[in-house]
Amino acid sequence: MKYNIIAIGDELLIGQVTDTNSGWIARHLSPYGWKLQSVQVVADDAVEIKRAIDIAFHQSDVVLMTGGLGPTKDDITKPTLCKYFGGKMVHDDEVARQVEWVVEQRHLKLNDYTRAQAMVPSSCRVIQNEVGTAPLMWFERDGKVLVSMPGVPFETETMMQRKVISQLLCHFNSDAAIEHHTMVVIGIIESLLAMKLDTFERELPGSIHLAYLPQGGYIKLRLTGMSDSADALAREMKVQVNKLHDILGDAIVCDEDKPLSAIVGDILRSKGLTLATAESCTGGNIAHEITSIAGSSDYFVGSVVSYATRVKTDELNVSQADVDEFTVVSEPVAIQMAEGVANLLKTDCSVATTGVAGPTGGDETNPVGTVWIAVHVKGKTRAVRKHYPGERVRVITRATIDSLLMLLEAINS
Amino acid sequence: MKYNIIAIGDELLIGQVTDTNSGWIARHLSPYGWKLQSVQVVADDAVEIKRAIDIAFHQSDVVLMTGGLGPTKDDITKPTLCKYFGGKMVHDDEVARQVEWVVEQRHLKLNDYTRAQAMVPSSCRVIQNEVGTAPLMWFERDGKVLVSMPGVPFETETMMQRKVISQLLCHFNSDAAIEHHTMVVIGIIESLLAMKLDTFERELPGSIHLAYLPQGGYIKLRLTGMSDSADALAREMKVQVNKLHDILGDAIVCDEDKPLSAIVGDILRSKGLTLATAESCTGGNIAHEITSIAGSSDYFVGSVVSYATRVKTDELNVSQADVDEFTVVSEPVAIQMAEGVANLLKTDCSVATTGVAGPTGGDETNPVGTVWIAVHVKGKTRAVRKHYPGERVRVITRATIDSLLMLLEAINS
Numbered sequence: 094m095k096y097n098i099i100a101i102g103d104e105l106l107i108g109q110v111t112d113t114n115s116g117w118i119a120r121h122l123s124p125y126g127w128k129l130q131s132v133q134v135v136a137d138d139a140v141e142i143k144r145a146i147d148i149a150f151h152q153s154d155v156v157l158m159t160g161g162l163g164p165t166k167d168d169i170t171k172p173t174l175c176k177y178f179g180g181k182m183v184h185d186d187e188v189a190r191q192v193e194w195v196v197e198q199r200h201l202k203l204n205d206y207t208r209a210q211a212m213v214p215s216s217c218r219v220i221q222n223e224v225g226t227a228p229l230m231w232f233e234r235d236g237k238v239l240v241s242m243p244g245v246p247f248e249t250e251t252m253m254q255r256k257v258i259s260q261l262l263c264h265f266n267s268d269a270a271i272e273h274h275t276m277v278v279i280g281i282i283e284s285l286l287a288m289k290l291d292t293f294e295r296e297l298p299g300s301i302h303l304a305y306l307p308q309g310g311y312i313k314l315r316l317t318g319m320s321d322s323a324d325a326l327a328r329e330m331k332v333q334v335n336k337l338h339d340i341l342g343d344a345i346v347c348d349e350d351k352p353l354s355a356i357v358g359d360i361l362r363s364k365g366l367t368l369a370t371a372e373s374c375t376g377g378n379i380a381h382e383i384t385s386i387a388g389s390s391d392y393f394v395g396s397v398v399s400y401a402t403r404v405k406t407d408e409l410n411v412s413q414a415d416v417d418e419f420t421v422v423s424e425p426v427a428i429q430m431a432e433g434v435a436n437l438l439k440t441d442c443s444v445a446t447t448g449v450a451g452p453t454g455g456d457e458t459n460p461v462g463t464v465w466i467a468v469h470v471k472g473k474t475r476a477v478r479k480h481y482p483g484e485r486v487r488v489i490t491r492a493t494i495d496s497l498l499m500l501l502e503a504i505n506s
Numbered sequence: 507m508k509y510n511i512i513a514i515g516d517e518l519l520i521g522q523v524t525d526t527n528s529g530w531i532a533r534h535l536s537p538y539g540w541k542l543q544s545v546q547v548v549a550d551d552a553v554e555i556k557r558a559i560d561i562a563f564h565q566s567d568v569v570l571m572t573g574g575l576g577p578t579k580d581d582i583t584k585p586t587l588c589k590y591f592g593g594k595m596v597h598d599d600e601v602a603r604q605v606e607w608v609v610e611q612r613h614l615k616l617n618d619y620t621r622a623q624a625m626v627p628s629s630c631r632v633i634q635n636e637v638g639t640a641p642l643m644w645f646e647r648d649g650k651v652l653v654s655m656p657g658v659p660f661e662t663e664t665m666m667q668r669k670v671i672s673q674l675l676c677h678f679n680s681d682a683a684i685e686h687h688t689m690v691v692i693g694i695i696e697s698l699l700a701m702k703l704d705t706f707e708r709e710l711p712g713s714i715h716l717a718y719l720p721q722g723g724y725i726k727l728r729l730t731g732m733s734d735s736a737d738a739l740a741r742e743m744k745v746q747v748n749k750l751h752d753i754l755g756d757a758i759v760c761d762e763d764k765p766l767s768a769i770v771g772d773i774l775r776s777k778g779l780t781l782a783t784a785e786s787c788t789g790g791n792i793a794h795e796i797t798s799i800a801g802s803s804d805y806f807v808g809s810v811v812s813y814a815t816r817v818k819t820d821e822l823n824v825s826q827a828d829v830d831e832f833t834v835v836s837e838p839v840a841i842q843m844a845e846g847v848a849n850l851l852k853t854d855c856s857v858a859t860t861g862v863a864g865p866t867g868g869d870e871t872n873p874v875g876t877v878w879i880a881v882h883v884k885g886k887t888r889a890v891r892k893h894y895p896g897e898r899v900r901v902i903t904r905a906t907i908d909s910l911l912m913l914l915e916a917i918n919s
Contacts, residue, residue, distance in 0.1 A: 104719050106542040107686065108529030109728065109763065115547065116521030129519040131554065132547035134528065137717075141544065148561055163718065164697050206697045224895070245720070247896050273520065284577050284619045304550075305576065306517050307658070315522065350522065370790075370811075376797025377783075377790030380811045384789025387865055387898055395817040398783075398793045398809035400802075404851055408808075438817055452800055482637070483660050485800055 094265050096122070097149035098132045101142060101161035101170055102244055105134050114159040114242075114249050121253060125262055126271040126319075137161055139173045146177060146239065154237045155261065160244030162227035164206035171230075174241060175214035178232045183215045188228045191221050217241075220260070224251045231260070238264065270323035272330050275350035278341060279311045279498055286312060293336060300326065301333055310494040313350065346501060353497040354382040354389075360504050361392035366441040366471075368500075370396040371409055371434035373421075374448035374464055378493045394438045399430065405447075409433030420458065422447050427465035427476045435469050442504060443469045444496045448479075450488045464492045470503040507678050509535070510562035511545045514555060514574035514583055515657055518547050527572040527655075527662050534666060538675055539684040539732075550574055552586045559590060559652065567650045568674065573657030575640035577619035584627065584643075587654060591645045593628035601626060601641045604634050630654075633673070637664045644673070651677065683736035685743050688763035691754060692724045692911055699725060699754075706749060713739065714746055723907040726763065759914060766910040767795040767802075773917050774805035779854040779884075781913075783809040784822055784847035786834075787861035787877055791906045807851045812843065818860075822846030835860050835872045840880035840889045848882050855917060856882045857909045861892075863901045877905045883916040 098118060104110040115132045122129070130152045135141040142161070149156045161170030175182055189211035196203050210226045213219055220229035220240075225248040230241040240257055242249045278286065283305055294303055300320050306313040316333055320326035338345060347356045361368055370379045380396035383389050397408055402421050405411040411429040419425050430445035448464030455461035462483070467476040477499065481491040511531060517523040528545045535542070543565045548554040555574070562569045574583030588595055602624035609616050623639045626632055633642035633653075638661040643654040653670055655662045691699065696718055707716055713733050719726040729746055733739035751758060760769045774781055783792045793809035796802050810821055815834050818824040824842040832838050843858035861877030868874035875896070880889040890912065894904045 103715075103717055103730070104728070105529070106532055106545070107536050107728075107730075108532035108534075109688070109719060109726070111524060111526060111529050113524055116518070116524050119519055119521035123520050131549075131558065132519070132545070134545035134547075136544075144565075145544065152557075163720075164700060202698075204697050204701050206700045247900060251896075275522070284617050285615075287577060287619045288617050302516075304516050306522055307576075313522070315517070315520075317516070317520075372790075372793075375794075376802075376806075377785075377793030377809055377811065378797075380785075380790030380813075381788075381794045381902075384791075384811075384813060384863075385899055385902065387863075389789075390813055390867075393789075394814045395821075396790055396809070396811035396813075398790065398797075398811065400793075400797060400809075401807045401851075404808040408850070437821070438814075450797075450800075454803075483664075486798055487660060489794075489798065 094127045094155065095130050095153040096127055096155035096157060097130050097153050099142070099145045099149055099156060099158045100132060100134045100244075101137060101158065103137050105160070106136055113246055114244070117246065117250055118157060118253065121258065123271060123273060125258075128271070137169055139169055139176075142170060142173045143177060150237055155265070156237075156239040158239060158241045159249055162241065162243050164210055164226065170241060171212070171214065174230065174232065174239070175216065178214060178216040178234060178239075180215035182212045185211050185213045185219055185228070187221060188213060188219055191223075191228070192226045195224070195226050220252065220256050222248060222252060223255060224248050229257065270320050270326045272318045272326050274316045274330055274334055274348070276314045276337065276345050277311065277347040277351065277353070277356060278314055278344050279346050279501070280344050281312070281341075283307050283312055286314075289340060290337075293340060297333065298329060301329060308494070309491060310498060311353070315350075346505070352382070352386065353494065353501065355386045357497055357501050357504070358383065358386050358389055358392060360501070361442070362388075364504065366392060366504060367394050368392055369394050369434045369438040369440040369443045371430040371443060371445040372396060372398045373400060373405070373430070373446055374450045375446045375489055375492050375496065376400060378489055379444060379446070379496050382493055382497065394440050397434050397437065405430060409437065422449055422459045422463055422465060424465055424476045424478070427467035428474050431467035431469040431474050431476075441471055442500065444500050445469075446492055446496060448488070448492060450485045452485060462488050464488065466492065466496050466499055468496070468499045468503045470500075475499075475503070507540045507568065508543050508566040509540055509568035509570060510543050510566050512555070512558045512562055512569060512571045513545060513547045513657075514550060514571065516550050518573075519549055526659055527657070530659065530663055531570060531666065534671065535674075536684060536686065538671075541684070550582055552582055552589075555583060555586045556590060563650055568678070569650075569652040571652060571654045572662055575654065575656050577623060577639065583654060584625070587643065587645065587652070588627035588629065591627060591629040591647060591652075595625045596628045598624050598626045598632055598641070600634060601632055604636075604641070605639045608637070608639050633665065633669050635661060635665060636668060637661050642670065683733050683739050685731045685739050687729045687743055687747055687761070689727045689750065689758050690724065690760040690764065690766070690769060691727055691757050692759050692914070693757050694725070694754075696720050696725055699727075702753060703750075706753060710746065711742060714742065721907070722904060723911060724766070728763075759918070765795070765799070766907065766914065768799045770910055770914050770917070771796065771799050771802055771805060773914070774855070775801075777917065779805060779917060780807050781805050782807050782847045782851040782853040782856045784843040784856060784858040785809060785811045786813060786818070786843070786859055787863045788859045788902055788905050788909065789813065791902055792857060792859070792909050795906055795910065807853050810847050810850065818843060821850065823849070833871065835862060835876055835878060837878055837889045837891070840878035841887050844880035844882040844887055844889075854884055855913065857913050858882075859905055859909060861901070861905060863898045865898060875901050877901065879905065879909050879912055881909070881912045881916045883913075888912075888916070
């Protein structure tokens with residue numbers, strides 16, 4: 094089944110908010126063979142919304158719409174949909190009760206704005222929003238369906254899972270099989286990988302497609318297959334996945350679309366190893382990535398974010414003499430930070446970073462973007478000097494990825 | 507000047523990668539009065555790309571296109587543009603030299619795929635990509651302009667700033683004035699805020715528009731004005747901004763579109779206060795948010811991410827007896843963590859979190875989503891119990907925002 098998404102909101106078009114709903118919806122509908130044709134991001138403007146619906150219905154029979162439903166005046170989606178699908182705005186008692194209940198749950202008071210949420214176009218079927226005040230609306234015309242949902246990601250995600258996905262599947266009873274298989278590949282750059290896979294790609298059957306997804310430090314490979322027969326597709330995908338394993342060997346570190354921090358975590362858990370981090374320029378981001386994974390308390394003990402130099406010397410036992418001789422962004426300091434935190438928090442493994450994230454603070458020896466990363470695994474410590482171009486947040490992100498990659502390599506060997 | 511964006515990539519449509527380029531471009535063109543009409547996200551597919559260009563050129567005279575230019579086979583943008591604008595694919599010597607140089611800088615070897623980057627449509631003017639191998643291409647037809655740029659955010663951002671923005675401004679010589687003014691408002695929920703601003707909104711001149719941007723814990727208000735006269739607009743915006751200050755008073759904590767962590771940082775710096783964090787369930791995310799801000803080393807000393815209970819007792823001096831009596835997710839533990847880290851790292855202020863991020867680990871006393879947040883400012887410590895619905899990452903994000911809000915309140919008073 095093909096479908097389109099329309100994301101509504103001025104805030105999306107001036108770049109103040111990033112549309113994450115579309116990606117979430119795509120990830121959750123693709124397992125059912127639903128294929129997103131295109132996403133249109135448009136302003137809170139009746140003319141633009143109407144035009145976007147026309148374009149979307151020209152491409153497919155289903156339009157999922159997010160945003161433009163809040164209680165405040167910059168939202169005009171509801172009257173626009175009412176005009177588009179006909180009918181008039183009417184009061185919906187059940188929505189009113191639902192809004193009252195949500196407002197009460199949040200220990201707030203009902204006001205004119207939250208009350209206005211109960212007005213809906215008479216041409217729609219309402220799907221009650223169980224976690225917010227803006228109702229979801231299901232419109233139909235000439236065999237085509239439009240579902241309007243809130244812009245708040247939590248509300249759309251929850252209601253998609255509780256109601257919308259199953260109602261869409263039921264309504265369209267779709268049966269084309271689609272399968273994605275994603276692999277995480279490390280240690281090979283994209284163009285070299287493409288050369289290694291040249292023959293493989295040329296021999297791929299027409300039903301299967303290969304995509305390269307560079308992640309800034311490593312690459313995800315994704316095979317996508319589509320077929321009328323789910324069984325035949327599953328068999329063919331397996332053949333191609335095995336071929337990739339034969340060609341790439343150990344460079345494939347995971348056969349799922351998983352974050353690096355989860356891949357590292359799985360290995361730590363299976364080997365019964367514990368981990369700590371000592372972070373200066375990454376400022377806690379490695380610990381954050383690791384603890385974003387459910388169950389990370391099985392192997393992650395803690396971190397010392399030693400932003401000030403005195404925290405490095407006082408808590409991590411970094412030698413002040415070495416700081417004076419080699420500067421704080423240096424191999425001996427990175428190594429002592431890694432060993433210091435493993436010692437302090439009594440862990441098997443640790444990773445440490447010290448660098449200049451910028452935009453100021455660089456000098457000739459250590460220009461902005463210089464980062465020393467040290468990894469300590471069961472008694473052995475190794476440090477590498479990196480240099481990342483670009484702005485502060487990019488330096489932090491790249492150093493975090495490389496820290497996890499170095500850790501992965503060390504615990505895997 | 508109106509413009510459209512087309513973001514190309516299968517990975518965007520299955521939700522594997524989020525399109526951040528569009529937001530970046532919008533933020534960087536809006537100061538010049540450029541208004542993004544809509545964003546279309548489409549597949550690596552010649553038919554879809556052609557259709558998107560037709561739609562975009564129907565809406566405006568400028569199309570900025572990102573993605574679909576990598577060296578691997580899933581990218582078909584270049585031949586599609588060649589067909590659309592006419593001409594044939596030709597070898598560009600300067601691109602070839604640029605690709606060689608970039609490949610050499612990265613200590614890699616040239617191969618057939620990187621070499622293929624030097625083939626470009628004869629109908630375009632090439633803009634050399636100074637930080638990558640895929641060249642940017644400028645097409646013109648019937649007074650309309652299309653600029654094709656890489657999908658890698660770093661490359662597009664760098665080249666927009668170095669070349670594309672100035673060339674667009676020069677080409678179109680646009681002069682309509684636009685002004686945005688964003689304020690950060692805390693302590694008032696959206697519907698109550700809308701009621702407070704009811705009269706204000708009704709009295710707004712037609713040239714100025716107010717938008718509410720809820721951030722999950724606080725709200726950004728954005729005034730957008732458009733006019734032929736920049737001076738008249740600036741005066742009118744000032745009047746409206748002052749009115750908002752009169753109505754909302756201290757609830758406006760910042761008159762810029764700044765992250766909370768930067769607002770907190772500005773106050774800490776101006777008051778000469780230092781900060782540390784002690785994080786359990788937020789796992790380093792508060793430290794990460796704070797250190798994402800350039801110059802945070804002026805006030806941020808460090809953090810102890812005490813994920814394991816023994817790190818709380820050993821390093822932060824949390825009482826084992828209190829852990830046994832009240833459990834680790836409790837008011838006394840949160841308070842002792844905040845005081846412990848301020849004491850250990852010798853800071854004026856600190857913030858601490860202990861909670862159950864989920865999806866497992868909850869019980870009747872502390873269901874999943876329960877978080878105790880403690881804030882310690884110059885000798886006084888205060889703790890609050892929160893409960894957040896939703897999944898792990900949402901709990902971490904909301905607890906991080908509330909920690910920063912509590913800290914802001916405490917250092918402001």
